[in-house]
Amino acid sequence: MSFPDIRPRRLRTTPALRRLVEETRVAPAQLILPMFVKEGLTAPRPISSMPGVVQHSRDSLRKAVVEAVQAGVGGVMLFGVPETRDETGSGGLDPDGILNVALRDVRAEVGDATVIMSDVCLDEFTSHGHCGLLAPDGTVDNDATLEAYARMAVAQADAGAHVLGPSGMMDGQVGAIRAALDAAGHTDRSILAYAVKYASSFYGPFREAVESALDGDRRTYQQNPANLRESMREVALDVAEGADMVMVKPALPYLDVITRVAGTVDVPVAAYQISGEYAMVEAAAANGWINREAAILETLTSIHRAGAQLILTYWAVEAATLLRARY
Template identity: 60%
Template structure:
């Protein structure tokens, strides 16, 4: 009877699996701060895609991990057709066609030698800043390269003002009107991103508080979401998920386009570590956390638990 009257239901198709492909490795390499999550080779990435589809997960969000010597100040490896990310996208599309939805992370942070999401310059006082407007053409080049490699969806996560309009314009001019955009609309400058830095081999020094949102702010997230929708976003996202369920609920209530939430690396790491210690029932907390994100209004959930949770739902 509880199942019959349940107001919220999770489906394997609700999940999007974040995945990493790295240069310079010949076997999957486990991420120490995210037990059970790996940096992949091309071969192991394809096996992961098979596992996802078998579990009922229909979408992978791919991140690239270049070698340190491949990074530069503007992140040019991001639009290199033979770079880690574009090579992985091409392999997935070649193997799975349209059966698996292939999403690409569209951000420079993995590819810059300074680890920021945009190119750097100095302001009139001589201080180093992330140059918002100079970054946008790089995002256009990156998005077009990802679409050419086979991405069905590009996912700009850098929180640069005007990034959605710029990417939509770049894709349309390249004849790629059918490539969708998932906008990281409400992305907070969160400490919950910590383990992700290891996952992508980040070179970041300092923080991203000048362009990611202040955790103290709520209305700002609604404004950012409205702007992204006006500029052509096909999906909007709240990140992180669990600490920002109030934001997620508000975005879901106002958005005319599908709403996603990202259960980030720190959320995964806490649940996994506490489960390994025997302090919590890992599987039960995993499913409860995902249910809370869905209940708050997420129609898609990016989660490192995607395959495991989908298998549980399928019995």
């Protein structure tokens, strides 16, 4: 028997042909830029472990968000870094705390031109660095923390956040926040649930960015990297509690998890390309070991191909520019 001369390489012969048959394509509007705003700064402060990323002042944050809008980025996620902390993380609930002030600044600057997201978690504001309130024995008190998250989410919605992002991995956090938002009249505000957040070794640079006071780890509430079934249970619970979107964090080490989640839920799926993922590429590129821009786009494509509709990435603005030039 004779067979046709099958040559898959025919579809790879020119850049134009490769673009034509490309199966996965990331769009700027799918990218979300995480941003840090530090109380008391008068100028941006570089983060040493994340080259190109800064702690913003209030003024530089406003300007940077405008740049993100102009680049076509789909949204921004704000994290606050206070000057002082306490045991209960009260600065995160204070309407005049740095995160809520920054949310008002950004909403006044760009309105609805981009999606403004905020981190609903106490870790940046607590003197012990944990994501929740501590019980007398030093463990994180889940249910007491839910009350704080509910108040924090309402304060952020009042300040102008379109989307609330509970990241602390407390049981029942989505339901508590949804109920509080609805009771406060914020029925139109969305919840992006950090449904799958692993106790990862790749968070180190982020902790520098937020000046974390954590001593120890978060393994009693963040997930075991070895577990997948547990992750699917977490996702199902968050959707049942009212999550409008769900997220997997980190991204690249957990592409299989992203695929499983995307194939299971009927809400948008996000993935967070975290600080350690960013720092590894930047370090390798700085040493001349890899092509930096190609690596940025390759990582984003792989995350989208795995099933993430939305990607939080510190390269959002740069990647949006690269993508527009490419297509």
